[in-house]
Each structure stands twice: as C-alpha cells, then as structure tokens.
Amino acid sequence: MNNSRSISPRGKKATFDIAAERMRLARRERLFSFLQRQGALVVLIALVVLSAVSFSTFLTTRNIENILVQISFLGLIVVGVTFVIISHGIDLSVGSQLALGGVIAGFCVQWFWPLGLIVPPLVTGAIGLLNGLIITKWKLEPFIVTLASLLSVRGLAFAITNEKTVGISDVPAFTWFGRGDLFGVRIPILICLLAFLIGGIVLTRTTYGKAIFAIGGDEDAARLMGIDVDRTKLIAYTVSGMLAGFAGALLAARLSAGQPVAGPGWELDAIASVVVGGTLLSGGAGSMSGSLIGVLLLGMLRNLINQVGTLSSYWQQVVSGLFLLIVVTAQTYLTAQERRR
Amino acid sequence: MDTSDALVKRRPFDLSRLSSWTGDNGIYLTLLGLVIFNAIFTNNFATTVTFWNLLVQVAPIILVALGMAMVIGTGGIDISVGSVMAIASAIVPLTLGWGWPVAVICGLLGGVLVGAFNGFFVAVVGMQPIVATLALLVGGRGLAQVMVGAYLQIIYDKPFLALGRARVLEIPFPVIVAAVMAIIMAFVVNRTTLGRYVQSAGANRRAAYLSGHPVRLTLMSVYMISGFLAGLAGVLATARLAASDPAKIGLLMELDAIAAVVVGGMPLSGGRVSVPKTLAGALFVQVITATFIMNNLSPIWAQVLKGIIIVLAVYIQRRGRRA
Numbered sequence: 001m002n003n004s005r006s007i008s009p010r011g012k013k014a015t016f017d018i019a020a021e022r023m024r025l026a027r028r029e030r031l032f033s034f035l036q037r038q039g040a041l042v043v044l045i046a047l048v049v050l051s052a053v054s055f056s057t058f059l060t061t062r063n064i065e066n067i068l069v070q071i072s073f074l075g076l077i078v079v080g081v082t083f084v085i086i087s088h089g090i091d092l093s094v095g096s097q098l099a100l101g102g103v104i105a106g107f108c109v110q111w112f113w114p115l116g117l118i119v120p121p122l123v124t125g126a127i128g129l130l131n132g133l134i135i136t137k138w139k140l141e142p143f144i145v146t147l148a149s150l151l152s153v154r155g156l157a158f159a160i161t162n163e164k165t166v167g168i169s170d171v172p173a174f175t176w177f178g179r180g181d182l183f184g185v186r187i188p189i190l191i192c193l194l195a196f197l198i199g200g201i202v203l204t205r206t207t208y209g210k211a212i213f214a215i216g217g218d219e220d221a222a223r224l225m226g227i228d229v230d231r232t233k234l235i236a237y238t239v240s241g242m243l244a245g246f247a248g249a250l251l252a253a254r255l256s257a258g259q260p261v262a263g264p265g266w267e268l269d270a271i272a273s274v275v276v277g278g279t280l281l282s283g284g285a286g287s288m289s290g291s292l293i294g295v296l297l298l299g300m301l302r303n304l305i306n307q308v309g310t311l312s313s314y315w316q317q318v319v320s321g322l323f324l325l326i327v328v329t330a331q332t333y334l335t336a337q338e339r340r341r
Numbered sequence: 342m343d344t345s346d347a348l349v350k351r352r353p354f355d356l357s358r359l360s361s362w363t364g365d366n367g368i369y370l371t372l373l374g375l376v377i378f379n380a381i382f383t384n385n386f387a388t389t390v391t392f393w394n395l396l397v398q399v400a401p402i403i404l405v406a407l408g409m410a411m412v413i414g415t416g417g418i419d420i421s422v423g424s425v426m427a428i429a430s431a432i433v434p435l436t437l438g439w440g441w442p443v444a445v446i447c448g449l450l451g452g453v454l455v456g457a458f459n460g461f462f463v464a465v466v467g468m469q470p471i472v473a474t475l476a477l478l479v480g481g482r483g484l485a486q487v488m489v490g491a492y493l494q495i496i497y498d499k500p501f502l503a504l505g506r507a508r509v510l511e512i513p514f515p516v517i518v519a520a521v522m523a524i525i526m527a528f529v530v531n532r533t534t535l536g537r538y539v540q541s542a543g544a545n546r547r548a549a550y551l552s553g554h555p556v557r558l559t560l561m562s563v564y565m566i567s568g569f570l571a572g573l574a575g576v577l578a579t580a581r582l583a584a585s586d587p588a589k590i591g592l593l594m595e596l597d598a599i600a601a602v603v604v605g606g607m608p609l610s611g612g613r614v615s616v617p618k619t620l621a622g623a624l625f626v627q628v629i630t631a632t633f634i635m636n637n638l639s640p641i642w643a644q645v646l647k648g649i650i651i652v653l654a655v656y657i658q659r660r661g662r663r664a
Contacts, residue, residue: 092475143471144609265478320476336467
C-alpha cells in the first residue's frame, strides 16, 4: 500500500498525459467512425444537390418516384442481406433467387393470383434455409455455398421456363402490387419502406437483433453466451431468400412478366448498398438505416448515368463495380485508422 | 501422435489409409468412373471425334482452372475470370488492325492488367478476395461490352482464326497451348520459390509473413497469373468463335474453374496446389457438361448440377480432413 502511495504523483502525471492523448485520439476516432457510418449520407446529400443543379429533369416528382420504385426491389433484398452480413456471412444467391421468385410468380398467378405473392417467398425461403443448413451444419464458407446456389438457382430459373419469359396478362389484382399506389405512394415503395422499418426494429430492439450482432462480433463468444448460433444464422439466410423471392414477385408484377434473366449482378449491388451504409463486411457492426441510405445512393448513381444520357447502360455495371471497390477500400482504410488508436 | 501411428501400423487391413488414399486421389477414380459410364451409356462417346472435341472444349477450362488453382492455393478466390475472358476478347477486334500478334499480346496484357487490379485490392488494400473479384465480375463484363458495343464483332483475320482452329500433328492448337501452360504451371508450382510461397501463403499466411516471405507480392503475382491465363483463354475462345462476343464469352467460366479445382481435391482454405488434379478436375467438369449435351438434356441442368457438385466436393474434403 505504502509503495503505491509513494509513486502516485508520477502515476498521476502519466494519466494526465494519457488522458489528453486519449481525448485527441477520441476526436479523430469519432471523425473516422462518423465518416464510416455517415459518409454515405453526406455523399447522398451532395449528389442530390449536384444533380438538382445540373439536370432540370432531376428534381421532378416523376423522376424521384421512378428512382424510388426502381430501387425498392433491390431495397427489399438489401434488408435481408444486411442481417446476413452483420452476422459475418454473405449471400451471393439473392439475384438468382429474385429471378426464380419472378418466374414462379408468373406461373402461379395463372391459377389463383394471391399465390403469385405467397409461393415465391416460400420456395426461395426454402432455398435460403438450405443455404443456411449447409453453412451451419456442414460448416462450409458462406461465400462458396451461396456462390454455388447463385449458379444453380439461376440455372433452375432458366430450366423451368425453357429460357423464356413468363408473361402475366389480365391479372390486375396482382399487377397492382407492382404498379398501383396507395394514398399517392407507389406500392413497391411502401412495401420496401415497411421492410426497412421492420428490419430496423428487429435489428435494434429485439433479442434476435442482438444475437445477430453478437455472432458477427465473435461467434465463439456468442455461443458461450448461450446464443443459438445455428438457429440465428438459419433464420437470417431464410429471411434473405424469402425477401429476394418476394422482391422477384413484385418485380414480375411491375413488368407483367417473370424473367429468368432478372436481377443480374444484384448480389453485388446489394452488398455494395449494405457496405456503403457503414455495415462492416467483417460482421458485428452495421445498421438498417445505413443500408437504406446505401440503396438510395446506388439508385441515385444509376439515375445520374441515365440523366447524362450519352452513356450506354453497360456503364451501370462498370459504375456498380467501381462503386463497390471504392467504398470497401474507404471502409477498410477508415476501420484500420479506428483500430490503430 | 507416435502411439496412434504405431496403432495404425499394427492393423493388418488398414481401412483408414485406403480411404485416405481414395480421398486424396478420388478425382482420378471419379473421372474414370464417369468416362466408363459415358462409354457404355452415351452414344458416340467413345469416338475420336468426341475425344478431340472434348479436349478442345476443355482447353479454356484448363487454362482458367490452372490460374484458379494458384489463387485458391493462397486461400483466395477469383470469380472475375469469365469477365477477364470477355475483356481480352473485346480487346482483340480493337487491336487487330495492327496485326494478329499485337492483338494477341494486347489481349493477354489486358488480362494481366485486370489481374493486377484484383491483386492490388486483395494484397495491398486487404479486401476479401470474393468481394474484390465480384466487383470485377460485374464491372469487367460491363466494360467489355462498353468497349465492343452492343453487337458482337465478327473477325475475318485468317492467321488469327488459325489460333483457334489449326491443328499440329492432328492435335488442335488450343489443346497444345493448354498442355504447354499446364507443364509450365506444374514447373512453377513444384520447382520454383513462387510455388513454395503460394502454398505457404495459403497454409498459414501469418507464419509465411513472419518467416520473411513476400506475401503481398505472392498474392499480387497469383492474381496476375490468373488474369493472364484467363486472358489467354479469352483470346483462344475468340479465335475459335471467329467473333468477339463479350456478352457470352467466358460466361459462367468461374463456375467451371472453381468446380475443377474443388473437385480436384484442393481445399478452399489454400495451402495445396496440384496441377494433375486440376487437369483431372477440369476434364471431369467438361465430361459432365458433355454428358448432358450428348444425351439431349439441357446444359442448364448441368449448371445446376455443377453448383451442387461444388458444395458436395467441399463438404467431402472438409469431412475427410476432420476425420
């Protein structure tokens, strides 16, 4: 005891220096973590202002509504993928699941139109469950499992349609879900917002959300805490599949056709949106509101390419790819800064 | 360790060693089984025409799979290979005006460049390989289509087309290229420092780094090799097709290449590269496709099956290693 008292002045001085240093670092850290979490929002606002100034056609209700409708199908997928990525997984099969959901919807509406909305998510949910089962029970890497199912499910969508589009004619009740509006807002936008709202609540206000974060942070620790890791992951992959299938059904309703080629590269767009929103690919951190901003940002970029007009639509793919690379690079840099302390 | 080894040795019939032998060399047995099955049940399978056709069609898969085996050997993955083929293919008609050698070299350089791009994001930035190459998978094909325009470009240059169609001593030229590359890669893997570095970077990256191996350089070179081989495959495919069609060339090639490597028994976690097993894996993948086509089944079902085969192969490996 005596000893500790005698060195206390020195210790005090040292703590004071450390405290100052810590303050400075904390400020830096806050800036970086703000950039990492809210950078997308800043870019989004800047982009909106820029486009509004540059293109007279941009800030019209019609154009804004178009952007939102176009992005709402991807948005539904993003909600599911956010859960998967926060749990330190990845789901590359969503684009194919969307295509499969669309063609199944095309087949089902011919019998009884509500089936067109119910059956696709059930089927793709089952495929998502299968993904999850293989990942959790066989302990295989999520990327290889969902890559295999990206290819297989796309093949399945082509096989059951003989590579042809499934037309949907004269089912106004069904196509209303893709084109109609409620209180002046288009249905897909409403559904997408609802999904984000529910997703956000589940992620932040429920034990399931906490479990997802815990697993993404440290799976072994989560298991020791008594969290049923396998079940939590299974649900995440199943929901991701269901939402993708449902998005496919809605897209089919909007286009009056189930296309086996629908959603090419959407797995990339979904991952990009989630990561842009500040969710870490290494799991354990992220937010639903960030993903929403990410989707909006991607939709804006797409729209800008169209606004410029002289660029071919293939540029969209190039931009999506570059977008992802830039964002992940920035995120890697910012998190490395944060960890350096 | 010692006691368990001794116990194993004492057993007269060593089932575990037999199963580990079949586990290690399972691909050769599986391939043999598939070929025998086809020879019996598929019409016209056991003919010289089919034989040469199979070899010509498997050549691009072999080329790409060799690069993929190196990348997977470091514990990475390169799913951009199909798009790299498309880019190389798109470069050919743009540069063919300066003569076919220039076009070929530019196509290959394009592949190396995209590979370097991949390698940069994986090795320097530290991005997950699946994410970096996914960006190139989508963006690269878009770029190829931007370069060529919406329509496919038909190529009339005779000497260039010969690259895809000529035969030397009855052997089609693409097969010769694939064979030469396989020999070179086997040499690189087994007899060079790079080969050692690749396997050490995959087996234990941290240990490799601490023992002074140039891990970043190794990763960089591996992705560049993969890009080069995919570019070569793209150029040959363009010559064979007599057209540059960025929308189709190399489509789903990542599936075949990954399947070839994984079915060949190389773990996705890296650390092991085997050229003979990659060759066998590539042949297996192509025979599967041929089985579907020759029996009048849609090749799309082969795509579904190949996805399932990848997952099963990884699972079997995983179980084999744990036991």
